[in-house]
Amino acid sequence: MTATTTAGTTNTAQGPAAGASTRALVRAWIEGWIVSRGTSDPMDRPWGWTIDAGTAQHVSRHVLPEPAEDDVRALVAATSAPGTWLKLFAEDEAVRPWIGAGWQFDQPGFLMTVPLAAERPEVPAGYTLTSWTRGGTTRVLVRTEEGHFAARGQIAPTGPTAVADQIETSPDHRRRGLGSLVMRTLQNTAYEAGATTGVLVGTPDGQALYTALGWVTRSPMASLYFKPSRD
Template sequence: MTTDHPVTTDNPAGAPIPLGTRVVVRYRLPAGYSHPMTDVIGDLVSLEPVVVVRTAEKKLVQISPSTVVALKALSARPIRIAEIRSLEHAAAAGWPGLEQAWIDGWFLRAGGGFTGRANSATPLGPRGTVGHPHDPDVRARLREWFAERGLPLRLLLPDRLVPTPEGWVPSGNRVQVMAADLDNVPLPPSVGPVVVSPEPDGDWLSLYRGGDLPEVAGAVLGAVVAGTLGFGRIGPPGARPVAIGRAAITDAPDGRRWIGLSAIEVAPEHRRRGVGTLLSGSLLGWGRELGATHAYVQIEGDNTASRELYSGLGFVDHHRYGYVTEPVG
């Protein structure tokens, strides 16, 4: 932050506190007040030219940097189980595979074996309606549905929704879901050099996963349930893009409209130049124009670079999920 009166931040890492972080700001009051200082708690919206905090009541408090005594990051507000379930509803609709079904409170997806999300069962039914996979009848119904499609029984288990069945085998890395209120995300005024199309073309697909894709990949990428897709790219048409990304806008049961970013890839020769941040911010701006109020990303494993990128845009950790497969025998 550039100012004659730098803000003191209580951040053990010594790095700037990312926008969107829940903070407490202590600042001096003008002469004549009964007490010299006061505090405000909320989400950090801006550090310059003034410090802006959005309170839980959605009130924007603007504070002159010269009056700030300290600014401290707080732990994120606890996430309720209902919020996890609701976000996962929106995410499942945004990456639904090619076939879907509801069985015993589980949302089943099949997508020809391409990606774990599109070929798994997630416990998204209302509380008390989800059958436990230890129940042999529930397990048999789930297994039969996937077996008919030539797939193993794989469960996608978000934090705190259903306990991991004993003896089931973890598969793949755990995934960190990060989320943001779009009011807290610094978005560009327009998409700028980013072009957003309703479907991916061959050049877009040539950059995604290095172009090494099964035949079913295009159909899985182009699927959405009751939502809108946008495929962003930076680079001239008719050439391999500099960067690509997929955005899915879907509604959650709690009334929030989410935009989920996925398939964000930057050509190797253009990495570490802010291209991924520009693309992500532009896609989020596109989503907000279409009514999205919140955003999420799903980061597999220990992807430090992606976590840093989205933390810088104001995303915070929401929950995690992992996969387990039915044991053999």
């Protein structure tokens, strides 16, 4: 483990990922996500991959980079376990007619990429930044000088790509450049590890930050989970 402490809408993609298919980018995202979250290896399926996440609210997920109606309907019909998720790389409205009772839509996601480069972000006054690496994942934590949580994030380099994950800024510390600090620090870590392209799936709120930092939206993602009614 290493540790350091320091005070103080779809566009045209650029860089190495520019010619990559959605399927290839989704696979790259999966490779980093499973390292970041410590899940099972992805299991190949004709339509994509299945991953066991292993928590009560997220038992497993089926990832379909190019969702087809017949495949989605078959998965929906075969699912009886609460905590099963579907990650469908399409707009919510495109897949909504294929979904049956008991399925809930989470907020939509956006598959994004960025060419990585050296970054030297400055820590804003009044904050400290700590980072550490364990199990192939680097985590960044930003706190106030009093030690209060302000922001965090993590990244998992897996060869030429690196997946940023679980980026969060406390509501009390937003609009102070901390999200940018976290992202640029993580991007620099991945660049120094030899990765050339960053990959993530962002929320609608995160998409604006990532776009401002040069990330490009490559595909929408519908995210839904099975939670049948108790009635």
